[in-house]
């Protein structure tokens with residue numbers, strides 16, 4: 001899926017305790033379909049904010065944002081929900097697995113949200129668990145897994161519904177280097193097997209080297 | 225489905241304590257409602273069925289509170305040819321001496337009563353065996369008419385170990401008599417009334433044995449048509465009524481209504497607590513799962529789905545609680561029935577409540593109430609959940625805060641609630657039921673809960689400085705963290721505020737009421753001893769002293785004064801009131817009647833004696849809009865008489881209204897010189913304990929008298945009072961426990977959230 005930003009500015013409004021924060025200033029950017037892009041920048045530079053805007057989780061304060069041919073910045077909330085449900089996969093720094101669902105159910109969640117049948121879900125989840133190397137963990141709960149395993153489950157959940165856009169916000173930020181490597185290998189090979197666009201935010205140069213190219217954020221500006 | 229599993233089902237199973245408590249909370253609420261409905265239904269049905277069974281096939285009856293002259297039957301005789309059938313009835317309360325239990329005595333014309341009531345003799349005399357219904361031989365049948373014959377139901381005979389020929393000692397209207405069981409009835413028709421505690425005697429025998437010569441309690445009629453009915457109406461004396469037998473049920477039901485509303489208000493409190501629990505639980509579960517909700521929404525769950533999931537949580541709690549509550553209520557009903565039964569018996573009518581039957585209607589109502597209220601309670605938190613933003617990628621903390629504008633809105637609404645409560649208080653009761661009072665309490669509780677966020681902010685900001693001084697940074701962080709998560713704390717605090725507010729309000733109300741009653745009892749029960757014809761404390765007519773006891777008592781050297789008390793129920797308009805009597809002269813000199821108007825009882829009592837006037841209770845004055853100077857019209861044996869009111873006094877023992885008159889006036893009005901209780905004032909220096917021993921020795925054998933000490937009476941009244949409020953206290957305790965658990969729950973969640981921050985602080989320090 002192609003991603004395009006036109007003159008996007010994002011400002012977090014003021015609260016009782018803090019003044020408004022301008023994170024992105026007049027950013028224009030295009031990511032071609034099937035690219036594996038790495039976003040780098042200092043802490044607080046706005047990486048997550050950018051991913052949120054691309055992932056239709058938040059709307060830009062001004063400017064236009066396109067996913068494929070659709071202008072998401074003007075879509076209603078319900079359409080954004082459907083878009084996230086059907087076409088986007090999310091991978092987070094803190095894994096964000098649902099603690100009350102087991103591995104199988106966590107991975108299956110996007111499919112059941114999409115109203116797929118039981119049989120299809122069963123087959124597809126087994127396939128994906130095999131792919132991320134955790135077929136024997138299906139009935140375990142997240143609390144019983146190690147960090148690397150949790151992130152692999154989260155990756156499984158992000159790809160189960162074959163999204164055309166995968167967003168990964170510091171996926172190795174909470175892992176040791178061995179597990180980090182494993183996760184990065186997995187994301188890279190999954191990208192290579194599918195036509196999905198991948199946008200990954202990271203601090204680490206090692207992680208950054210897995211991408212096709214790097215985008216830098218600093219002072220609200222994006223440079224390639 | 226997986227959404228429901230993730231957010232609701234699994235957490236419900238995992239957090240067993242929370243789930244159990246919430247379900248129990250609802251269950252208790254539903255149980256109380258179901259139990260009260262069931263026990264009410266059972267108590268009323270028992271009464272209604274008894275009346276129906278005794279009324280038999282009669283479609284009308286001539287009734288009077290003061291007795292009917294049997295010559296009325298002669299006047300009715302000409303109407304026989306026009307199809308009228310009538311049966312004279314004596315229907316009075318008595319007591320079985322051996323067991324000190326009530327028995328209803330039904331005196332009927334055994335020959336003609338077959339038209340009206342369905343008797344089937346299981347056995348008569350020592351003759352035929354039970355089972356079939358062999359026609360008794362005429363000679364044996366005649367024995368039933370002997371003046372000492374009584375016929376009892378088989379169940380009663382079994383319970384009291386009676387056989388044909390057994391003697392049965394009774395105390396009826398002050399007459400001690402021993403009857404002989406000469407017939408045993410199959411349990412059908414009138415034999416089932418009053419739980420089988422009934423004895424049937426020939427009417428002539430009843431008149432002779434119980435001092436009612438020439439008198440009837442009522443006449444049962446089968447009236448063929450309107451014409452005959454109006455003909456009968458013309459024959460009626462002014463102190464009698466021609467009415468459907470069901471009218472009596474209606475009157476009793478009306479009498480019990482205020483009592484029932486009270487009970488349901490109590491149930492309302494229980495339900496409110498249950499609802500509040502569901503609200504609290506669902507809200508806390510949302511606060512704890514906020515992050516998960518954010519993640520799920522990021523993955524594509526819609527706000528509508530989130531809303532539905534949490535609403536379903538409320539629904540599940542409600543449904544589970546309702547099911548348990550219905551069965552719990554069924555069990556509880558038994559206990560309440562004993563409590564209500566006692567109250568009904570003490571205050572209103574003698575009727576033994578029956579078995580409890582869980583009807584589908586009541587089960588359905590219980591389920592609907594529990595489920596619906598839980599659903600309603602879950603709406604607001606579910607809306608809250610649906611408003612969670614999916615921007616979870618960035619920050620996990622809570623950004624939501626109660627804004628300043630909202631805070632002032634809350635404060636203003638709270639003040640409005642209090643004002644409304646004050647205004648509502650002044651509204652008059654609807655139909656004798658103070659709906660306004662209940663509403664006002666609700667408003668005050670609502671006001672306090674609206675105010676609680678404000679209180680939290682003020683307290684925590686006031687605490688900030690001292691806490692910083694005492695514990696430095698950590699202290700400041702602690703107090704600052706409270707308003708930062710105000711939403712959460714305020715709910716936990718609102719829970720506690722609501723529960724304790726309710727607790728305090730009700731405890732204060734009950735406490736002050738109790739104090740009032742205590743003072744009233746102390747003032748009213750100022751005599752030294754009471755002499756009663758039965759052991760238990762009961763206002764019913766079941767046991768009486770004959771008038772002769774007064775003269776006997778006056779001759780006792782250590783007694784200063786004797787005040788014989790007599791009361792009876794009288795129909796007043798559409799209501800049943802109590803008419804009581806005592807010796808006004810003695811009351812004036814020794815007693816201490818708590819007055820409303822005029823201030824002092826003495827002159828008003830003298831005035832009553834002079835003008836043949838009466839005192840009325842405050843409840844009577846309020847209910848029927850009467851004041852000193854007005855008069856009351858009462859049916860008496862001489863027709864309908866008018867009595868001027870010379871005083872209004874306070875009486876908490878009776879909410880239906882009481883008219884009290886001097887004993888002389890009462891005897892003249894009702895031809896009734898029996899006595900329920902004798903109040904005794906002892907001479908100075910006589911020890912009540914000693915007097916009691918001597919009195920029981922002297923009067924026990926002759927009058928079956930029991931002496932009760934002043935303090936025993938007071939203690940008994942207070943015991944009844946406290947029993948009545950036991951349910952209230954229990955409910956409030958549940959509310960507070962739940963609120964405290966809510967706070968613990970919330971604090972646990974808060975600590976979870978702050979632990980990262982605190983860990984950082986520890987590293988920094």
Ligand SMILES: Nc1ncnc2c1ncn2[C@@H]1O[C@H](COP(=O)(O)OP(=O)(O)OP(=O)(O)O)[C@@H](O)[C@H]1O
Pocket residue numbers: 012013021023041042043044045046047048049050618619
């Ligand atoms: N909801 C919010 N309200 C106000 N300010 C916010 C909000 N979310 C983020 N910010 C601010 O916006 C800026 C950018 O934040 P963002 O999380 O996008 O940075 P980041 O590059 O992802 O940082 P990190 O590497 O630490 O994850 C920061 O200064 C942050 O404090």
Ligand SMILES: [Mg+2]
Pocket residue numbers: 047048049169618
């Ligand atoms: Mg970030």
